[in-house]
Amino acid sequence: MRILFAAPDRDLLSGYRLLLEDCGHETATAFDGTGAVSKLANGTFDLAILDRDLPRVDAGRIVAMLNEQGVPVILLTKARLHAAQLLEPALANDYLTYPFLPAELTAAIDETARKAGSGEMFTAGDLTVDVPGFTLGGSVRLTGAEIDILAALNRGETPQTRHMSVYIAALNNKFERLNRSQRIGFLPNEGYRMVMNREQ
Amino acid sequence: MNSKIRNRFVLWATAAILVFLTVILSVINGVNFTMAADDADRLTQRIAEGSGLFSPDGPDAQSGFPAQTAAPANGRFGPMGPDSPEARFSLRYFTVRLSPDGSAELIAYNIAAVGEDDAVRWAQKISGDDTGWTKGTYRYRVYEKNGSRFVTVIDQGRELLPSYRILLISVIGGAAGTLISFFLLLALGKRLFRPLEEADRKQKQFIRDAESEFKIPLTVISANTEMIERSAGQTPQTESINRQVRKMTALVRKISALAIYEDPQDARASVALSDLLTAQIDREGERFRARNIAVSTEIAPGVTINGNAEAMREICRQLTDNSVKFAKSKAKFTLTGDNDRITLCASNDTDLPDGSVDQVFDRFVRLKNAEAAEGDGLGLAFVKDAVKAHNGRTEAKVTGGEFILKIRF
Numbered sequence: 001m002r003i004l005f006a007a008p009d010r011d012l013l014s015g016y017r018l019l020l021e022d023c024g025h026e027t028a029t030a031f032d033g034t035g036a037v038s039k040l041a042n043g044t045f046d047l048a049i050l051d052r053d054l055p056r057v058d059a060g061r062i063v064a065m066l067n068e069q070g071v072p073v074i075l076l077t078k079a080r081l082h083a084a085q086l087l088e089p090a091l092a093n094d095y096l097t098y099p100f101l102p103a104e105l106t107a108a109i110d111e112t113a114r115k116a117g118s119g120e121m122f123t124a125g126d127l128t129v130d131v132p133g134f135t136l137g138g139s140v141r142l143t144g145a146e147i148d149i150l151a152a153l154n155r156g157e158t159p160q161t162r163h164m165s166v167y168i169a170a171l172n173n174k175f176e177r178l179n180r181s182q183r184i185g186f187l188p189n190e191g192y193r194m195v196m197n198r199e200q
Numbered sequence: 201m202n203s204k205i206r207n208r209f210v211l212w213a214t215a216a217i218l219v220f221l222t223v224i225l226s227v228i229n230g231v232n233f234t235m236a237a238d239d240a241d242r243l244t245q246r247i248a249e250g251s252g253l254f255s256p257d258g259p260d261a262q263s264g265f266p267a268q269t270a271a272p273a274n275g276r277f278g279p280m281g282p283d284s285p286e287a288r289f290s291l292r293y294f295t296v297r298l299s300p301d302g303s304a305e306l307i308a309y310n311i312a313a314v315g316e317d318d319a320v321r322w323a324q325k326i327s328g329d330d331t332g333w334t335k336g337t338y339r340y341r342v343y344e345k346n347g348s349r350f351v352t353v354i355d356q357g358r359e360l361l362p363s364y365r366i367l368l369i370s371v372i373g374g375a376a377g378t379l380i381s382f383f384l385l386l387a388l389g390k391r392l393f394r395p396l397e398e399a400d401r402k403q404k405q406f407i408r409d410a411e412s413e414f415k416i417p418l419t420v421i422s423a424n425t426e427m428i429e430r431s432a433g434q435t436p437q438t439e440s441i442n443r444q445v446r447k448m449t450a451l452v453r454k455i456s457a458l459a460i461y462e463d464p465q466d467a468r469a470s471v472a473l474s475d476l477l478t479a480q481i482d483r484e485g486e487r488f489r490a491r492n493i494a495v496s497t498e499i500a501p502g503v504t505i506n507g508n509a510e511a512m513r514e515i516c517r518q519l520t521d522n523s524v525k526f527a528k529s530k531a532k533f534t535l536t537g538d539n540d541r542i543t544l545c546a547s548n549d550t551d552l553p554d555g556s557v558d559q560v561f562d563r564f565v566r567l568k569n570a571e572a573a574e575g576d577g578l579g580l581a582f583v584k585d586a587v588k589a590h591n592g593r594t595e596a597k598v599t600g601g602e603f604i605l606k607i608r609f
Binding site for chain 2: 011019078080101192
């Protein structure tokens with residue numbers, strides 16, 4: 001895979017460049033936003049890893065650009081995840097918060113690439129989840145973690161991920177946005193479950 | 201948190217000043233009035249000795265007032281108060297003799313404010329014993345002589361006036377003093393507690409900074425260690441680095457998690473707290489049994505709270521985990537309340553001495569008995585933050601060998 005890694009820390013870039021290349025990925029790095037934009041303009045990438053605090057060009061704008069081009073993107077963030085962040089129109093395909101272990105990043109890369117390349121579709125409640133398109137109900141964007149949560153709920157399993165309540169809050173908000181009377185509730189003995197509020 | 205401590209300090213200090221002033225002023229006024237009563241009693245005693253007539257040197261049947269016998273020595277104070285030779289000029293009194301046959305006779309009358317008939321009626325009404333105050337500032341004495349009852353009443357109004365003034369000044373002065381102290385403490389409290397508040401703020405800032413500043417270095421170290429392992433193979437050294445990095449990563453994540461439920465935008469829903477707690481205690485059953493801890497529960501069914509489910513689950517998890525680690529032989533969980541007022545209480549037996557142990561809720565603080573147990577001193581700090589985010593209060597204390605942790609929503 002061709003990967004663009006953009007972060008404002010040279011040690012991080014050099015460390016991960018070696019590591020990603022060792023994993024068999026062709027890796028380009030950028031130290032700031034302008035660098036990332038020019039690298040993206042001059043080459044095709046299968047995936048981008050961006051630091052949210054990239055200087056000069058706002059990471060959100062780059063994410064929007066990549067969304068348009070259909071290039072999956074993993075956003076690295078130092079700040080904690082907010083539900084509001086997951087409701088923005090320019091949504092990364094996955095979010096990793098610092099500090100993360102190499103295995104966590106490589107797993108995120110593999111999983112994001114797998115989802116983007118799969119032709120999987122499933123329904124969560126009344127809504128269709130388009131896995132390669134990372135969308136819910138045809139229009140609302142989803143992160144990989146949210147897709148995993150919905151898939152786990154479909155299988156009757158308790159989803160496991162970090163920042164669970166943030167993702168659940170975001171998902172319930174997205175259901176509301178699509179005017180669906182379904183939500184993810186928390187049952188004490190079972191954990192999270194999809195709850196349908198059908199009118200009789 | 202510190203404004204609470206500050207307000208408590210101001211209130212207690214003001215209360216202490218109020219108590220202090222009350223005691224001091226009560227003693228001063230009490231002694232003052234007792235002395236005034238003593239002076240009056242000495243006068244009435246003198247009158248009683250004179251069979252109802254005032255006489256410094258003995259009875260004088262003619263006038264009741266013998267000539268002055270002792271002039272004050274030059275340049276020196278003579279005897280004061282009732283012993284003063286001026287007493288006979290300033291004394292306002294009357295004496296009534298009450299015969300056994302019921303007749304009353306005014307035998308001494310040297311007072312302007314009371315009419316003669318009134319004096320007799322007044323004396324007849326006084327039935328109390330020995331001495332006492334009547335109509336506020338009049339001192340009376342009842343005594344028997346030659347088979348008759350004598351009632352002497354002296355007017356102490358002028359003598360008591362300064363005492364009443366001191367009392368009034370004391371009350372006003374005491375109230376004003378307390379009020380001034382309160383406002384002074386309020387103003388001073390801000391200044392006094394500023395270093396403490398500053399230290400608290402700095403500590404929080406430091407933890408936040410440290411957490412934030414550790415994030416990228418940890419990520420870089422783990423990436424490079426991984427790369428070394430890939431190119432040169434795993435060694436005990438790289439394994440050791442990995443272990444330490446994992447530990448620190450977990451710690452940094454936990455510090456981040458401490459803040460995560462403070463956000464009101466995070467999902468709130470109706471959470472069945474009773475079921476959650478019961479399920480959590482069941483889940484820890486094995487660990488409780490392994491440590492021979494007898495668990496008792498008093499969990500009211502159907503208690504729900506509007507809150508963050510994750511946070512509630514974590515609170516229950518931390519409480520049971522704490523009991524598993526630190527109980528000696530007994531642990532108890534109680535949950536009471538309707539939807540307005542919920543009290544969640546976890547207690548266990550302990551060796552800790554009695555007292556408040558609210559510091560268990562501070563970050564990285566571990567009590568003496570925790571040295572041997574696994575932990576990082578963040579669990580209950582998380583509980584406190586999560587409870588606070590739900591407008592609740594936490595409290596921890598040790599009474600009679602029992603550690604009690606109480607959460608009120």
